[in-house]
Amino acid sequence: MARKAIPVGPHTHGLIEDARIDLARAVLAVREGENEPEFNLPEEVPNPLDDESINAFRQEIIEILSEFDPDELRPAEQRCRRIRALADSKGITSLTTIVDKQFSEEQVREINSQPDPLCRSIWAFLNARQTFEDAESFHFARQFRDYGKLYDAFEVELEKAVALDSGSIDEMALAAKITKVLELKTNCTVKALDLPATTAHPASIMLIVRHGGPLSSVYDHRDDGRRGTIYFRPPNEATLIYTPSMRQIEVCADSPVVRQEVAGSFAEIALGHDVSQKPLTWKRYNLSRFRSSLRLDVPRIDGYEIKFARVLEAEVRLGTWSRKLLLKVAVDDDIVDVADRYLRPNNIFRRADGFSRIGIAISYNRVGDEKERTLNITISGTKSCNLQSNKDPEERNLGFALLDAWGILSAFQQIDPNDLRAMFPQLIDLHDRTEDEVSGAYLRELGLDPDRLIQGGLLERRGRQDVVLIDDDDVGGEAVIKPSAREGMVRTEGAFGEDGGERPASDLEMYEINRQWLHETVVLLIKPLLTKRASQILDPDLTLLGAMQIGGAEVPVYFGRRLYDLKTLERLDLALRARNQAGVGIVLAASTEMPSHLGPNVVVPLLSNLSPEEAEIVLARDGLELAFRNNFSLARGGATPQVLRSGKQSATLHVPGKDALALVGADQITIFERLVDANKAGSPDKQVKELMDGLGSRSPQQAFRKAAWESILNNYISKGAKRGYWRLVVDTPIEAPV
Structure with a gap:
């Protein structure tokens, strides 16, 4: 017989088993909201010296909690996770650091009297919640520092x-x-x-x-x-x-x-x-150049004579952050020769996905000064360099100039608002992409300069394509990338050595879109349109921007992306119908392929409503208001039931008095077209056999995902008067605003 699964989460279970029993019980007795259940745990705790009674008590607590649903246990599980996070090696160090700063001597003695790190974490959670939360913030900051998230x-x-x-x-x-x-x-x-x-x-x-x-x-x-x-x-x-x-x-x-x-x-x-x-200077360090060579050339820097520049230290991560390989050499050594000699020619530094640390030694003198000087530069990851701690401003400037000349340094430069406005259509296209990675060729087609976008924080480099697809009579399918004797070009070679010709190397560079920064930039350009700003991300593809005034009323404004994707369309329609109390609104669509409505909202294409170049705001307010007024009645169902197609696989159902319903896929569209036709013919009940004829399923429910079906059942579709029949649910329409 199968054993019943225990709903108690791993962190709660671990705390019950490992913590001192009185502290474990106290944590589980905490309620931070009226919706949390009362566990009614036993009040009397066993003698701490009686191991058998303690073990029995722990088991009793687990059995009591096992009577509750996982959803009811989730708040306790989250509290236990937080407590255990501050009880591990780095967590307890973070807690101790903040405790030493904030606690009185008496409080320090009390927490130090606890038998182990887990008990100290629990004690702080129960008795000094503000200090506990400050320690959490410090702990998270340390993790961000180490991992860059x-x-x-x-x-x-x-x-x-x-x-x-x-x-x-x-x-x-x-x-x-x-x-x-x-x-x-x-x-x-x-x-x-x-x-x-x-x-x-x-x-x-x-x-x-x-x-x-x-x-x-x-x-x-x-x-x-x-x-x-x-x-x-x-x-x-x-x-x-x-x-x-x-x-x-x-x-x-x-x-x-x-x-x-x-x-x-x-x-x-x-x-x-x-x-x-x-x-403020926001610098990024790109260490990818060291994949091809650990040797550095000697650039010309005005005011300085550079004798040599050598890599003395290189560190790569091996699969995970905890595994790393570090090679350090003396200043007279050639790190490339050392790596080849002891790690073999095809060593890990040649094949590394990424470098986490590079140490460089420079020997130089200033023009007109015979004194030979040295400068050491250490770069850790993409965001940390020791140059800023150098007290000599001339050495700092020299170091940054060298890193810039080697293509390692990329300094942040806020893109001028006028330039952002000019490239707004291209930024919308970029933001609407499904993939986070984009090639240099695609950016060139859009007319965007990748270096400028990198400096502005919108892109990050991610290396170069190794393989490309060629559609050619002589070379078909995949082709590998080979070096070219021509500067700025690469060769393509087919699977059997065929010459696929040359291509610009810049076209094959790959970049990752900084989604957050791009989203914030696009939203910032749209915001001047709004009379009320209340930005809220409702879904990765849907943001509530605020509201604009139309006809004396506040109309909610949303920003939606990837509306060409049917799964996204169905998900966002469900989310917006759940917010129908906000009234009819506007969804600004990044996509050109889109439905006319999403829930009780009019969908308006962004790129079809751009303002003239001389206007102060990027979108034409009059065009948005006109689209809203023209489509308001349909957003609330229109005058008669109808299905309006917006593509082969997408349509919108309009039923008087109801929010517009997005339909995705041929089956959903066909089902509601047949129900609408039956309603107009005066015989609203449709036999399921006729309703599903040719669709390959026996029930309309099978054409919808579970959440979508639950949201439309008895709202848009219901069972008919007789068994085996379905009908369209029809209500009363609402008047449009004047």
């Missing part, structure tokens, strides 16, 4: 060093500045902490910026069976680390715009730096 590093050029610690930061002024630049609806809070030096990082200052996100809502199924709406403002957070010795600002946040604005606000308020005159 949701992370940016900015460098600030100060005229003179600023003596700074957490106590000298005006938290109130900084919070007010961030609230203003991010256009927050509620005030944010800022907390500053000093971070001691570690083996990996110098002494730093950490700021935790907590602020509310866009107003959101969820449906709540009440005990009486009715559905209600809970409105809430989700908590957002940004963590900033400033390292005075490096003059570097690091920011972790889920939005690139937030990262940039928070860094700029900190530089202005805390460092007294005029960002408008000297913007």
Whole structure:
């Protein structure tokens, strides 16, 4: 007989088994919302010295929790996951660091008296929640620092060093500045902490910026069976680390715009730096050139004579972040010869997917000065370099000039708003792509300069294509890429050595789209159109931008992408019909292939409603308003039931008094066309055999995904008066606005 699965999650189970039993029970007894169930755990805890009673008590807790559904146990599982995260090796170090900064001597003695890291983490969660959450922020910041996720590093050029610690930061002024630049609806809070030096990082200052996100809502199924709406403002957070010795600002946040604005606000308020005159420098380091050679040429730099430049240290990651290979040589060694001699000619450095660390030694002298000098440059990953910590501004400038000459350095330069506006149609095309990677050839066809987009943060380099497809009479199918004697060109060679001709090397360069930054850029260009701004990402392909005034009413405005994809279309239609309380709105579509409506909303193509070049905003407001008014009645169902096709595989069902329903696939369209015809003929009930004739299935339910079917059953389609019949559900239409 199959054993019943236990719904208790792994983190909850692990905490019950490993923690001191009184602390485990206390954590599981916590309720942070009215919707969380009461577990009714036993009040009396066994004697800690009685192992048998303790084990029996642990098993009893698991059995009690096993009576609840996984959804009911999810909040407890999330709390246990957070607690265990601060109990591992790096987690407990983060907790200890913050505890030492915030706790009184009595609190330190109390937490240190706990028997192990898990118990100390639980004690902090139960007795000092704010400190626990600050430790979580620090722990996450350390992870971002190490792995580069949701992370940016900015460098600030100060005229003179600023003596700074957490106590000298005006938290109130900084919070007010961030609230203003991010256009927050509620005030944010800022907390500053000093971070001691570690083996990996110098002494730093950490700021935790907590602020509310866009107003959101969820449906709540009440005990009486009715559905209600809970409105809430989700908590957002940004963590900033400033390292005075490096003059570097690091920011972790889920939005690139937030990262940039928070860094700029900190530089202005805390460092007294005029960002408008000297913007923060956002540098990226591209180490991919070392895949072809670890040797460096000697470029010409005005004012300097370069004697040599050599790579002395190279580190690559082997599959995962925890595995790495580091090769270090002396300044008189040739690192290429050493690698070939001891690691064989076809060594890992020639085949590396990516370098995580490169150390370079430069010998030079200044023009007119006979003194021979040396400069060491160490680059770690894509965002960290030791040059900024160099106190000599001339050496810093020389180092960055060399990295630029070698094609390693890419400095961030905000693209001028007028230039962004001019390339708006191309950015929309780029944003509407399914794949995140794009070739140089595709960018050339769009008329976009990849180097400029990289400097603006919209793209990142991802290497070069190794294989291309050739549709030619002599060379068909795949062709490999070979070097060419002509500069800037590559050769293509067929599977049997056939010459496929030459192509520009730039066409085969691959780039990755920075989705977040591109999305923020596009949204920023659209926002001047709005009278109310409340950006909220509802789906990876759907964003609520805010509202615009039409006929004295606020009309919600959404931005949708990939509407040519049928699965995306069905998913977004379902999401928007669930938001029908917002009223009829506008969906600005990035795609040219699209339905006329999505839920109770009019779909309007962005690229067909561009403003003239001399206009202040990128979209023509009059065109959007006209499209909205012309299609309003159909968004609410129109005057009579009808199915309007927008392509071979997509259509929209309009039923008076109901939100428009997007239909995807031939089966869905055929089913509702037959139901509409039956309704118009005066015999609304359609026998299932006739309804499904030629469709290869026996029930209309099989043409829809589960969630979509549940949303339309008894709303758009229902069973007929007789068994085996189906009919269209028809209601009363709503008047259009004047």
